[in-house]
Amino acid sequence: MSPIRFTKMHGLGNDYIYVYTECNEIADPSDFSIRWSKYHTGIGSDGLVLIGKSDVADFSMRIFNADGSEARMCGNASRCIGKYVYDKQLTTKKDLSLETKSGVVGLHLIINKENKVEKVTVDMGEPTLSDSTLVATTDGTLNATAITTSFGDFKATFVSMGNPHAVIFTEDSEKTDVAGIGREIEYNSLFPERVNVEFATVKEEGKVRMRVWERGSGITQACGTGACATAVACILNGLTGRDATIIMDGGELEIEWRESDNHVYMTGTATTAFEGIIEE
Numbered sequence: 001m002s003p004i005r006f007t008k009m010h011g012l013g014n015d016y017i018y019v020y021t022e023c024n025e026i027a028d029p030s031d032f033s034i035r036w037s038k039y040h041t042g043i044g045s046d047g048l049v050l051i052g053k054s055d056v057a058d059f060s061m062r063i064f065n066a067d068g069s070e071a072r073m074c075g076n077a078s079r080c081i082g083k084y085v086y087d088k089q090l091t092t093k094k095d096l097s098l099e100t101k102s103g104v105v106g107l108h109l110i111i112n113k114e115n116k117v118e119k120v121t122v123d124m125g126e127p128t129l130s131d132s133t134l135v136a137t138t139d140g141t142l143n144a145t146a147i148t149t150s151f152g153d154f155k156a157t158f159v160s161m162g163n164p165h166a167v168i169f170t171e172d173s174e175k176t177d178v179a180g181i182g183r184e185i186e187y188n189s190l191f192p193e194r195v196n197v198e199f200a201t202v203k204e205e206g207k208v209r210m211r212v213w214e215r216g217s218g219i220t221q222a223c224g225t226g227a228c229a230t231a232v233a234c235i236l237n238g239l240t241g242r243d244a245t246i247i248m249d250g251g252e253l254e255i256e257w258r259e260s261d262n263h264v265y266m267t268g269t270a271t272t273a274f275e276g277i278i279e280e
Contacts, residue, residue, distance in 0.1 A: 003277045006278060008275070018049045018080065021050050031068065032064075046065070061074075073105075082096060086109055120269075129159060129236075147166070159228075159229035165225065168185075185213075198233075205241075208231070212248065220249075
């Protein structure tokens, strides 16, 4: 196998290994993600993102978690791809379309004085509030529904933003056992495809502190789809207005659930950490 050129990028600390597949061939991305996501023997990351061509959009994305499982969507990775393709002069467009496993999303690039991408707004599409393939209830919904765990009962609201989320509101997410509770709920029989778990605390008006347990990756610094799901759950439970700032371990995202088109829009930074070559 030829050497593989990669770029390490992160969206608020949610870090992935990015590979442009037009120039680098990866035969088994699941195995690659498992091996190279390890921090002591690999590059270290939350997983692997493959950027490629698309017949229906400007570019395509495939994303593999650190455990090798393939995800359908990632908001943080979408923003980083916008930065990757523009900064590397693969496009001159400032409004792009990106094909994901959950459909095509739109990217609006915000450019700084050095002609580099500083922030990206992602049109995440409409949230899904019921899905019987993802939630094993009669109608495929959860809205402030109690889930029993060994840590006690927790009321969860289901929102899918291309991948499934269970949002739990707590008095203090800083003191919540994210790993213990998150791991148990991820594998709860209510979720046939497993689930991402967000623990959110509403602060002052429009600001929400959120910590996340991502299926297949564990605790991460940030989760774009999770921030969107949290904002939607806040609105569904009457806790915030249509605009919210979601504050995660890695930083903040601005989320808007617009009434005009029912789409969720996410705005945040994207950062390049370093680049390198893997000799396979």
